Amino acid sequence: MSSSSSVQQARQALGQRLREVRKDSGLTARALAALAGWHESKCSRIEHGRTPPSDADIRAWTLHCGAQEQAADLIATARNIEGMYVEWRRTERTGLKGAQEAALPLFERTRRFRMYQSWVVPGLLQTAAYTTAVLNTIVNLRQTPDDVAEAVAVRMERQHVLRSGHHSFAVLVEEWVLRTMIGDTEVMAGQLGHLISVASLPSVSLGVIPMGAPRGSGWPVESFTMYDDDQVNVELVSAHLTITQPREVRDYTTTFNELSAIALYGAPARSMITAAIDSLG
Known part of the structure; x- marks a missing residue:
């Protein structure tokens, strides 16, 4: 098992969780990006594990998806991933x-x-x-x-x-x-x-x-x-x-x-x- 594959798998799992939060809210990736003031490709990069989300990204994500109660757990997960390697x-x-x-x-x-x-x-x-x-x-x-x-x-x-x-x-x-x-x-x-x-x-x-x-x-x-x-x-x-x-x-x-x-x-x-x-x- 390589370091890159392990971290990447964890990022992809986090991205999948964020995708589920977005879909549960009824927002498209483009709509969420517009609300957050991001480039329209950013949601896709995060959801596929290509871009690690910052604390601010997660707070904005959960705010616009009406899931602010999940922010703390998602931020902790993201920080743990970045601490793996x-x-x-x-x-x-x-x-x-x-x-x-x-x-x-x-x-x-x-x-x-x-x-x-x-x-x-x-x-x-x-x-x-x-x-x-x-x-x-x-x-x-x-x-x-x-x-x-x-x-x-x-x-x-x-x-x-x-x-x-x-x-x-x-x-x-x-x-x-x-x-x-x-x-x-x-x-x-x-x-x-x-x-x-x-x-x-x-x-x-x-x-x-x-x-x-x-x-x-x-x-x-x-x-x-x-x-x-x-x-x-x-x-x-x-x-x-x-x-x-x-x-x-x-x-x-x-x-x-x-x-x-x-x-x-x-x-x-x-x-x-x-x-x-x-x-x-």
């Missing part, structure tokens, strides 16, 4: 620490975490040295303010949820994540050893998807984290995508289950991690 540069413009802190309330209230990583070891399972290497790369790539030390401290503090007794973590990683060099050999050896240790926690289930596993429907996809059945955060190169629509959340549930089915757990997973450590030489 957020560029990393926007969230990290004042530094990485703030981006890490912003996630704390979500982590605290979530009881069931499901994580799939095709890029790096998941943040909750990272060592401080590994996190430092990852965030240094982000600073260099995105030219964000360098507050890596502070951001690492926040992420390490966030890991207390692993041992709180109120959360469960189902984690899936592709085997190549274990063999992708982040930092140097010392950093990687420490990270892989930590992965074996944290996988023994009662709250954590760690699955490793072997590179040679036959792929049916469980093909590699973008990295994502599911927070209960309420929200999915998807990691993209330039941005992160927040999924909250139940149908789309169910799509990620299906994908996670399919990937889980081809992962190895327990001793076989530990063997793959140990082999990755041995390969460091």
Whole structure:
């Protein structure tokens, strides 16, 4: 699922709701545009999801359609859509620490975490040295303010949820994540050893998807984290995508289950991690 398709589907759904409001009022698109003082094509662009409506657009729409009681809900929906796709540069413009802190309330209230990583070891399972290497790369790539030390401290503090007794973590990683060099050999050896240790926690289930596993429907996809059945955060190169629509959340549930089915757990997973450590030489 791409970021553009998910946001576009949400915009189209909002457009359909606005179209129903207009049709219920008995107005044509041309008549509504005339009343609102818009170009006659604007209603069509909004209804087909090509132009996102502003708060003022929605207020005018509902006013002229005699549906002002729906304005607040429609505005909230529109704002949520625009918040689905957020560029990393926007969230990290004042530094990485703030981006890490912003996630704390979500982590605290979530009881069931499901994580799939095709890029790096998941943040909750990272060592401080590994996190430092990852965030240094982000600073260099995105030219964000360098507050890596502070951001690492926040992420390490966030890991207390692993041992709180109120959360469960189902984690899936592709085997190549274990063999992708982040930092140097010392950093990687420490990270892989930590992965074996944290996988023994009662709250954590760690699955490793072997590179040679036959792929049916469980093909590699973008990295994502599911927070209960309420929200999915998807990691993209330039941005992160927040999924909250139940149908789309169910799509990620299906994908996670399919990937889980081809992962190895327990001793076989530990063997793959140990082999990755041995390969460091």
